[in-house]
Amino acid sequence: MCHWYILIFCVCVYQLIEKLHEKWSPVKKKPYPAMYSSVFGGIILDPAMMVIPIDDHMVHRGHGVFDTGVILDGYLYELDAHLDRFLRSASKARITLPFPRSTLRSILVQLTAASQCKEGTLRYWLSAGPGNFLLSPAKCPTSAFYAVVIADVVSQCKSGVKVITSTIPMKAPQFATMKNVNYLPNVLSIMEAEDEGAYASIWVDDDGFIAEGPNVNVAFITNDKELILPSFDKILSGCTAKRLLELAPKLVEQGHLKSVKTANLTVMEAKSAAEMMYIGSTLPILPIIMWDEQPIGDGKVGDLTMALSDLLWHDMVAGPNTHRICVPY
Numbered sequence: 001m002c003h004w005y006i007l008i009f010c011v012c013v014y015q016l017i018e019k020l021h022e023k024w025s026p027v028k029k030k031p032y033p034a035m036y037s038s039v040f041g042g043i044i045l046d047p048a049m050m051v052i053p054i055d056d057h058m059v060h061r062g063h064g065v066f067d068t069g070v071i072l073d074g075y076l077y078e079l080d081a082h083l084d085r086f087l088r089s090a091s092k093a094r095i096t097l098p099f100p101r102s103t104l105r106s107i108l109v110q111l112t113a114a115s116q117c118k119e120g121t122l123r124y125w126l127s128a129g130p131g132n133f134l135l136s137p138a139k140c141p142t143s144a145f146y147a148v149v150i151a152d153v154v155s156q157c158k159s160g161v162k163v164i165t166s167t168i169p170m171k172a173p174q175f176a177t178m179k180n181v182n183y184l185p186n187v188l189s190i191m192e193a194e195d196e197g198a199y200a201s202i203w204v205d206d207d208g209f210i211a212e213g214p215n216v217n218v219a220f221i222t223n224d225k226e227l228i229l230p231s232f233d234k235i236l237s238g239c240t241a242k243r244l245l246e247l248a249p250k251l252v253e254q255g256h257l258k259s260v261k262t263a264n265l266t267v268m269e270a271k272s273a274a275e276m277m278y279i280g281s282t283l284p285i286l287p288i289i290m291w292d293e294q295p296i297g298d299g300k301v302g303d304l305t306m307a308l309s310d311l312l313w314h315d316m317v318a319g320p321n322t323h324r325i326c327v328p329y
């Protein structure tokens, strides 16, 4: 009787694994070469096994934070800036770390090495962890850390896109300033833009100032050649935008830009800018040429936008090694 039970159990497990593999077996080049899960305590190379528990509070209550960085030429760009923001988000979401920062960092570097992926993204999540289906995480014994490497092409964006003003309400500053997994407003906002044939959207805050895009920051070049980024007090402080603010003064020294600053910008001021762009890890800069069917400047990709793009791109492929972490493959 007992042997029969074990046999049936093994057949069921085999069938389950077969079912999980069904989606992946015809796929030649797997898009997710490696995942780390603190629940398994190791790295998983089989995409069919890259799962997280359904009783994880991040799954059913959205109690989790995340971050994303780029892998380019076998280097992790701005890993420490992303990790710092990840820890700030975790603290705001009241999630304690399962390991010290140095261990999280080492897992991310080792995971990228195990993936053998030299170009793509590294995405990671910190969750209140598995435990139960209640609202309070009090009975979740330990937080969980998950990370995945996604193979993808990372290249400079050279053509311009259309954007619209979002009608989806933006998140309150407490939630917009931390990168938590509650991205429903962001998802609805990009869907709304796509419905209208635009690439993405622009959020305007309750005071009428420009905020950000659904998963990107935004920047403007005025007719006086000032580079202006909306202040970060009500939006996510983008690692790419922050790095751009460090690099852009070089264009001021060279006489191409007059100044570089963060400020509050009204819709009217923003719409009369000479150039406009999205800024984000995977872009790193995307020129915007049309907003609500109105051209920005002359409606063409701006020279200063591309100069800023070149500056960031150069930093990504050949910048100092404090900003590019070499992966030991």
Ligand SMILES: Cc1ncc(COP(=O)(O)O)c(C=O)c1O
Binding pocket: 068, 212, 213, 214, 215, 216, 217, 236, 237, 238, 239, 240, 241, 279, 280, 281, 282
């Ligand atoms: C809402 C939001 N704003 C801005 C950004 C840009 O941040 P980063 O440059 O760190 O990718 C992101 C992406 O993470 C985002 O989700």
